Amino acid sequence: MARIEKNPIDEVTTPEGSIHQMDAIALLRTLPSESVDLCITDPPYESLERWRCTGTTTRLSNSKSSSNDWFAIFRNNMYPTLFEELFRVMKLGTHVYMFCDEETRDIVCCGHSPQSGASISSRSAVCNAGFKYWKALIWDKKIKGMGYHFPAQHEFILMIEKVLSKGKHRQLNSNMFGDVLLAKRLKGRQYYPTEKPKELIWCLVNESSNPGDTVLDMFCGSGVVGEVCQLSGRKYILGDINTLEANERLCK
Numbered sequence: 073m074a075r076i077e078k079n080p081i082d083e084v085t086t087p088e089g090s091i092h093q094m095d096a097i098a099l100l101r102t103l104p105s106e107s108v109d110l111c112i113t114d115p116p117y118e119s120l121e122r123w124r125c126t127g128t129t130t131r132l133s134n135s136k137s138s139s140n141d142w143f144a145i146f147r148n149n150m151y152p153t154l155f156e157e158l159f160r161v162m163k164l165g166t167h168v169y170m171f172c173d174e175e176t177r178d179i180v181c182c183g184h185s186p187q188s189g190a191s192i193s194s195r196s197a198v199c200n201a202g203f204k205y206w207k208a209l210i211w212d213k214k215i216k217g218m219g220y221h222f223p224a225q226h227e228f229i230l231m232i233e234k235v236l237s238k239g240k241h242r243q244l245n246s247n248m249f250g251d252v253l254l255a256k257r258l259k260g261r262q263y264y265p266t267e268k269p270k271e272l273i274w275c276l277v278n279e280s281s282n283p284g285d286t287v288l289d290m291f292c293g294s295g296v297v298g299e300v301c302q303l304s305g306r307k308y309i310l311g312d313i314n315t316l317e318a319n320e321r322l323c324k
Contacts, residue, residue: 084319088301089286089308091318096290097150099311100157108161108309109285112276112297114171114266115146144313146291148179155180155201161288165236167280168203169229171211171268177228181205198232204241206231211272213257229253229276244279264294264317273300281306298322 084091092099096115146154158168172180181196198205209229216223235241255272273296281287283305289297292310295318301308302322310318 084323086323088306088322089298089310091292091295091298091322092309092311093313094311095313096146096311097154097157099290099309100154100161103161103288103309105160106163107286108288109163109166110277110281110306111158111162111166111168111170111288111290112273113169113289113291114268114293115176115291116144116266117173117176118145118148148176151180151197152200155197155203159201159203159234162234164234165240165242166234167242168232168234169209169276169280170232172228172230173224174228177208177230180230181208198230202234203232204235206233207251210252212252212254214254215257215259217257242280245282246279249275249279267294268296270296270300270303273297274304277301277304277306292318294318295321 083093092102096113162168170180179197181198196205209231211227211229213225213227216225233242253272253275255269258267258269277287277297277300284307286307286309287297287301288309290311292298292312293314295310298308298310298318299321300306310322312318
């Protein structure tokens with residue numbers, strides 16, 4: 073790989089893209105309008121916050137100590153601003169995929185309190201920003217998680233589009249997958265917390281972008297979106313407010 077360059081504002085550049093250590097909204101505000109072809113991202117949901125008192129939410133794996141840092145939570149009241157900025161930077165006729173749990177899906181898509189039973193609302197953060205919400209894909213992790221009542225074995229992936237024009241939508245490249253995507257959850261100390269399987273990310277990248285396109289992930293964590301972009305001929309823009317493991321994985 074070519075020489076890696078680093079500048080004083082916590083930005084790393086590689087031949088395939090750039091990695092930024094900064095807040096997601098701040099990163100979006102640095103990007104030109106209509107400059108991104110696809111966004112795949114996984115915010116650290118505010119709904120994790122309530123579990124911290126029991127010690128069951130995700131920690132950053134900096135050491136084997138129980139005092140490891142918690143993930144910095146992205147607050148629910150920030151989604152309207154996030155989607156406004158994201159709408160600005162996405163090109164017309166492009167997709168956004170956002171990983172989330174049930175509570176965050178309701179907040180983002182309905183603008184209501186969790187599990188209120190409300191349908192998709194025109195007052196939601198997604199619709200107010202100008203996006204079209206298509207559906208929530210299901211990631212079947214094949215392994216159940218923690219919990220008391222039917223522990224979750226799945227995660228939602230919201231499919232959102234910046235529509236090209238009324239009645240004209242971006243088609244998937246192959247449309248070979250159903251709306252339930254099977255990929256075994258990565259489990260073990262060797263993986264970054266909440267790291268997604270490459271084959272799962274590849275599915276989204278392959279269906280909604282082409283070689284040479286620019287893919288954005290402003291909550292990049294391990295940098296797996298960048299890894300898939302490297303392997304598939306896409307460019308990437310990655311950001312995360314936490315110390316970036318992505319630097320180590322993509323800048324070898």
